[in-house]
Amino acid sequence: MEESFDIHSNRNFKETEREFESSLRPLTFGDFKGQGKIVENLKIFVSAARLRGESLDHVLLHGPPGLGKTTLSNIIANELGVGFRVTSGPELDKPGDLAGVLTSLEQNDVLFIDEIHRLSPVGEEYLYSAMEDYRIDILIDKGPSARSI
Numbered sequence: 001m002e003e004s005f006d007i008h009s010n011r012n013f014k015e016t017e018r019e020f021e022s023s024l025r026p027l028t029f030g031d032f033k034g035q036g037k038i039v040e041n042l043k044i045f046v047s048a049a050r051l052r053g054e055s056l057d058h059v060l061l062h063g064p065p066g067l068g069k070t071t072l073s074n075i076i077a078n079e080l081g082v083g084f085r086v087t088s089g090p091e092l093d094k095p096g097d098l099a100g101v102l103t104s105l106e107q108n109d110v111l112f113i114d115e116i117h118r119l120s121p122v123g124e125e126y127l128y129s130a131m132e133d134y135r136i137d138i139l140i141d142k143g144p145s146a147r148s149i
Contacts, residue, residue, distance in 0.1 A: 025071050027078045035068060042072065046079045055108040056080060058131055070112060077110035086112045089119035095126045095138055102130055 026032040029043050042059070049056040056076060061069040070086065077084035083106050092098045092113070105111060113119070119127065130136045140147050 029075055073110055073112040083109040089113055089115040092119055092123045098123055098126050099136055099138060
């Protein structure tokens with residue numbers, strides 16, 4: 001019997017593989033192995049945010065690949081019962097890119113920016129404003145007709 005070859009099956013396989021790999025990641029601090037001191041601190045931060053009924057303050061996780069930064073960020077979102085979004089510094093090339101990501105977030109969602117060290121200087125300025133003031137100013141047009149929204 002001859003099998004037919006579907007050019008789209010590779011895409012479906014990759015999607016299924018990605019979903020499978022995601023399902024293997026720990027979802028709670030109790031399931032996470034390693035980084036003991038960091039996990040203990042994060043548990044306290046999450047517990048305090050829950051008691052205050054507020055979002056978690058900004059957290060910066062750094063280190064080489066494979067230490068669990070993305071997984072810990074996902075665990076934070078799961079423990080708080082909020083949404084989790086992942087993006088990458090290089091994807092936030094223009095202020096509009098960052099604005100699109102930020103405006104798509106629900107209240108208290110966790111945003112994980114992988115490769116944040118590769119964020120452009122302009123992107124850094126907009127992100128700083130968003131983190132400090134919870135707002136961003138977008139400049140429309142150039143020269144004397146420029147205005148901020």
